[in-house]
Each structure stands twice: as C-alpha cells, then as structure tokens.
Amino acid sequence: MRSELVVIGAGPAGACAAAVAARAGRDVLLVDRGTRPGTHLPESWHGGCAKLLAAIGVADPFAACRDRTRVRLGDRTGVLLEIELRARRGGTGVRLDRVSFDEMLLANALAQGARHLPGHGVRSVDLAGRPSLVVHGADGEITVTADYLVDAGGKSALVGTAAGLVTESPVALDPRVIVFSHHRPAGADPLTEQGSMTVLRVRGGYLFVIPVAADRVSVGAVVAARRAGGADPAAVLAEAIAEVPEVAALVGAATRLLPPIVGRNHTYRCTRFAGENFAIAGDAAAFADPFFCTGIDFAVRTGIEAGRAAAHTLAGQDPVAVADRYGAAVDAALTDLTAGALPRLTSGASAALLAAVVDPHLPSVLPLAALLTHAGGGAVTEPRAAGLVAAGRSAFADIPA
Secondary structure, three states: OEEEEEEEOOOHHHHHHHHHHHHOOOOEEEEEOOOOOOOOOOEOOOOOOHHHHHHOOOOOHHHHEEOEEEEEEEEOOEEEEEEEEEOOOOOOOOEEOHHHHHHHHHHHHHHOOOEEEEOOEEEEEEOOOOOEEEEEEOOEEEEEEEEEEEEOOHHHOHHHHHOOOEEEEEEEOOOEEEEEEEEEOOOOOHHHOOOEEEEEEEOOEEEEEEEEEOOEEEEEEEEEHHHHOOOOHHHHHHHHHHOOHHHHHHHHHOEEOOOOEEOOOEEEEEOOOEOOOEEEOHHHOEEOOOOOOOHHHHHHHHHHHHHHHHHHHHOOOOHHHHHHHHHHHHHHHHHHHHHHHHHHHHOOOEHHHHHOOOOOOOOOOOOHHHOOOOOOOOEOOHHHHHHHHHHHHHHHHOOOO
16 A cells, blocks of 8 residues: 555644645545544643644644543542532633544544544554555555654654654653553543543542543542552553442442553654654653643644644655754744743732643643642742642652551
C-alpha cells in the first residue's frame, strides 16, 4: 500500500495533520491502531485552539464540550460529598468529551479527502529513503510506503524512538504513581453514571472511577510511589480497590477489558522534531506536565504545522528549510502553552482553587481541594504558583494510612 503522506495516529494531532495536507491536495493515509469510538478519560479544555480548528474545516470546535459534570468525593466508607459543576454562561464547558472530540476531528480529516486505515498497529518504521511502515491488523501484516511520514501516534513515540531522538527527564512529575484498568460493568451502578466521576480517598492516595463510554468505565489508583514500591501493578490496584466495598463490588461483577496499566510519570521531548521526510507531532514529539501545558492545544497546533510541513515538502519546497521551520513552530508551541498556563489559571484565583487542579493524573475540573492540603486563602501570584503546585502534589505522598 502506498500514499504520498502517511500519518500514524488518528487523534487530534494526526487528524489535524491529515486534514491540512488533504486540503492542500495531497494523497493522505491515516494509519490508526485504535478502534472506534475511542476510550479516553474526559479532559479540561479552554478552547485555546478553537480558531485554528475552525480554519481547517471543523464546524463547531466546542460541540464536544459538556456544560456540566457531577463529581463525587469520598473515602473508603463511601461518597461523602457530591458536586455538580456547570459552565458559566457563555463559557466553553466544564470538560471535553475526548471520544466525541476525536471523532469530530477524524470526520473532518476524512471530509477533506484523507483515507483511513483503522485497526492497524505499527510494528516497525524505516526512514531510509522513502519512509515505510510494517503494520498489522486482523488480516495480518502489510507494508505501507510514503514520500513523507507524520508520527502522531502518541506516547509510544515510534519515529522518535527509532531515530534515537527521545530524551526523558529523570525527575518524576510528582511523588505518586497511577495504575488503571478498564472494565465493562455488569449492570447499572451509580458509580458508572455517564457524565460523572468519582474520587475516593484510600490509604496513601485515592481511587477514581470514571465512565469513558456507555459500556466502559476506567478504574484506577493514584498512590504514593513509596507505597507502590516495586509491587506488581495489578496488586497495587487490587489492594486499593479492596479498600472501598462499592468499587470492589463493581469491579468484581464487571468484565476486565484492559490489564492494569502504569501511567507515565515523566516528561520527555524529542531533540529534533522533523527531518527531510518526516515530522513528529503531539505527544509523539513531547510530553509536558499536563498542568502547565494543555495537551489538546499542543496536539492541534503541532498537528496543523506537521500537515503544512508535509504539504510544503511534497510540493517541492526545500525539505531542510521546511524541517527547520517546523522545529521552530513546535518549540514555540511548547513555550507559549507553558508560559500561558500560570497567568490563565492564577488570575483571580485563590490558593485553594489552584490546589484543586494540581493533579496531573486526572482532568483539572475535579475539585480535589478536599483531598489536597490547602495552600491557604488569598490571591495567588504567578511566582507562587509553581511552588503551590509542587506542595499540593507532595501532599499526597504524606497522606497517612
């Protein structure tokens, strides 16, 4: 199978890259290992890239935003507090439904003329000469060749890893680890109500239960790294679940769909984001602290720029100059999104409100102030913000048994 441009991954970065290149008249193939619909946790999104999305054909970028969500907080004895969060009049919504959002961006890419090869994971990548991929699906392996390749395949960072470009920070994001799995509930349960999320404190951390689809729920534990130690992830998750009878009953009757997975707790970036025949976008290019850099905005911005880089190279522009411009655009996106996060989040906020969103493991719409050590009242200035974030995260490591 051959295409002028092959894009790995049909998430926001990949879909945007495909849409831009297809709009420019290029032959585009999206190779996507996932099944539809996806199974993402909900996220917070402030609409930073909405105008960019509208410019590439997305009719209503806010269509996947939800104006309310129900959050339950509690401990091993059960739910103690239930809060319904609603968007302000004219606001963008309190959370982003990633399943709907990704489907909307993929539909736009296909409407622009991109082709889609779903259900195919990438086994290997060869960038020598014309890029080629060995992909596997239900019908076995096939080789896909291209004149240009965009890696938007997420944290697996296929191209960056293959080219030796990935550098990882030795410092963990915070002193906790996350272990999660997905389950299909056996029947109706208050914990699996759509549009809700439940956070329950356990020894050394908390459990979360978040519906991600009509028949799928994500159950995970975020606990102090020293508690997890070198223990098997399945044992860490099972121990935390056993502390809360309601969650234990839910999981015990459900069908497990994924093995326990340990979430990434380190940042990384590629030392180079493009070459003469490839570009790397979204999480494949860099994974920054989710609190300080909005992943959706970074994915969309770099995806659009990657689509442009591909189109320009395929149209005969100097590939070295195109690669340099793309690298500068990715660096600018990282700088802009990181520098803009603290003023946006601290303006008019109180320290307690800031402490409520310092958790990189869950959507920032969660009012985790009930679980975190409050930093005290009063306005939060930008110089204090980073320290408050660090203090809030560290509090989890010291929660008594």
